[in-house]
Amino acid sequence: xxxxxxxxxxxxxxxxxxxxxxxxxxxxxxxxxxxxxxxxxxxxxxxxxxxxxxxxxxxxxxxxxxxxxxxxxxxxxxxxxxxxxxxxxxxxxxxxxxxxxxxxxxxxxxxxxxxxxxxxxxxxxxxxxxxxxxxxxxxxxxxxxxxxxxxxxxxxxxxxxxxxxxxxxxxxxxxxxxxxxxxxxxxxxxxxxxxxxxxxxxxxxxxxxxxxxxxxxxxxxxxxxxxxxxxxx
Amino acid sequence: xxxxxxxxxxxxxxxxxxxxxxxxxxxxxxxxxxxxxxxxxxxxxxxxxxxxxxxxxxxxxxxxxxxxxxxxxxxxxxxxxxxxxxxxxxxxxxxxxxxxxxxxxxxxxxxxxxxxxxxxxxxxxxxxxxxxxxxxxxxxxxxxxxxxxxxxxxxxxxxxxxxxxxxxxxxxxxxxxxxxxxxxxxxxxxxxxxxxxxxxxxxxxxxxxxxxxxxxxxxxxxxxxxxxxxxxxxxxxxxxxxxxxxxxxxxxxxxxxxxxxxxxxxxxxxxxxxxxxx
Numbered sequence: 415x416x417x418x419x420x421x422x423x424x425x426x427x428x429x430x431x432x433x434x435x436x437x438x439x440x441x442x443x444x445x446x447x448x449x450x451x452x453x454x455x456x457x458x459x460x461x462x463x464x465x466x467x468x469x470x471x472x473x474x475x476x477x478x479x480x481x482x483x484x485x486x487x488x489x490x491x492x493x494x495x496x497x498x499x500x501x502x503x504x505x506x507x508x509x510x511x512x513x514x515x516x517x518x519x520x521x522x523x524x525x526x527x528x529x530x531x532x533x534x535x536x537x538x539x540x541x542x543x544x545x546x547x548x549x550x551x552x553x554x555x556x557x558x559x560x561x562x563x564x565x566x567x568x569x570x571x572x573x574x575x576x577x578x579x580x581x582x583x584x585x586x587x588x589x590x591x592x593x594x595x596x597x598x599x600x601x602x603x604x605x606x607x608x609x610x611x612x613x614x615x616x617x618x619x620x621x622x623x624x625x626x627x628x629x630x631x632x633x634x635x636x637x638x639x640x641x642x643x644x645x646x647x
Numbered sequence: 648x649x650x651x652x653x654x655x656x657x658x659x660x661x662x663x664x665x666x667x668x669x670x671x672x673x674x675x676x677x678x679x680x681x682x683x684x685x686x687x688x689x690x691x692x693x694x695x696x697x698x699x700x701x702x703x704x705x706x707x708x709x710x711x712x713x714x715x716x717x718x719x720x721x722x723x724x725x726x727x728x729x730x731x732x733x734x735x736x737x738x739x740x741x742x743x744x745x746x747x748x749x750x751x752x753x754x755x756x757x758x759x760x761x762x763x764x765x766x767x768x769x770x771x772x773x774x775x776x777x778x779x780x781x782x783x784x785x786x787x788x789x790x791x792x793x794x795x796x797x798x799x800x801x802x803x804x805x806x807x808x809x810x811x812x813x814x815x816x817x818x819x820x821x822x823x824x825x826x827x828x829x830x831x832x833x834x835x836x837x838x839x840x841x842x843x844x845x846x847x848x849x850x851x852x853x854x855x856x857x858x859x860x861x862x863x864x865x866x867x868x869x870x871x872x873x874x875x876x877x878x879x880x881x882x883x884x885x886x887x888x889x890x891x892x893x894x895x896x897x898x899x900x901x902x903x904x905x906x907x908x909x910x911x912x913x914x915x916x917x918x919x920x921x922x923x924x925x
Contacts, residue, residue, distance in 0.1 A: 521896075576823075592838075600844075616758075
């Protein structure tokens, strides 16, 4: 269906590595399994973790909102860098779309910051050293990874949210991230907006639990993120 | 953490330790294995059984949402199935490939929802008879050329996808804390948004003034008949926070409205699709 170039295939391969390497499913399940039974032990034994360097997301809905805030910080920082100095050969149409996306991500980031108020985590330090911002394949490949990750993150966090208002806001944002994801994918290879990399044979998009998402995102975030108290069910 | 080591040790002698700790773990484990280890055909059944076990008390609301979603998916599935079959409607190559992809997803959604409803021991609603001209059965509604004129077809597709996104979003609060059913609905919701993005790009390539996202409440089609699908998208304030110019950032009104998609109620959506149902 698609006539990919060699460089696109290489970018895809790289992305697959990127997604598969970070977190083994077993360790994820171990974490999830520990969630219910381990509360008392965690409270007793791991309290010190909170005091270590980095940011603490918190618990309950606040924790989930901070988690979303962290992801939006990452995306906004990325697109800000992209739009500061576009990759070689960017068309005006591409620039306009990437500027739009930058603004959307900044709007999301600032929304969470404002909504969280004094509960908001601080600014994260990002590490984009693996990205070649002058190279279209590198930039769009990273954008695709971030957007698909963002969609799966919101999809996977929905059932953890307790407040209907917050759930609705998350829903308002995730569909915009999905619009971004589809666009970026089509810029890389027209027609790949919802291909079998992301959509299964039931026609369903991906969901990822926070621990898995943060594992993937950690390749781009220097600040340590303590997600120990995020809800898991 | 020591606890993990303990569980690891227990798991060696008791493979079901996680299930013993919490029966829903198994359900969630199956759910998050979607697309990998669990046989895909078995997924809706697993979804139904775990849902019943965990959330039996609010089956009525959930069933209503699923039947509503199924009705909308019937509409989309038949629409794209007919369009792909219409001779000469969609140009061969990338356009036909994309519409075929979307058609397949909508048919998969129908099958998934029917199986899920059945697994809840409920009967899926029957597929209505559709009039894609939006003429309530006359065949002569405002989109009478929907299967003969490519641009009309794309315009109706855009409306269906953007409305579908808003429809699923509107039901999320009714599925609050509903575990796997909420997650499944969200996993369909984002697929509809991917479709919407692509259809809008297809229209852009045909000269329409649209972006992959919705700006203000612009329908991008120029027909009053579709405006109800876009009214409300112009919202600039989210959860009491004004997005335009937020925190001193240069966020325009357009960007503020584009960055959040808005929900529609069931009543609003049913009124929008009513002309398409005989």
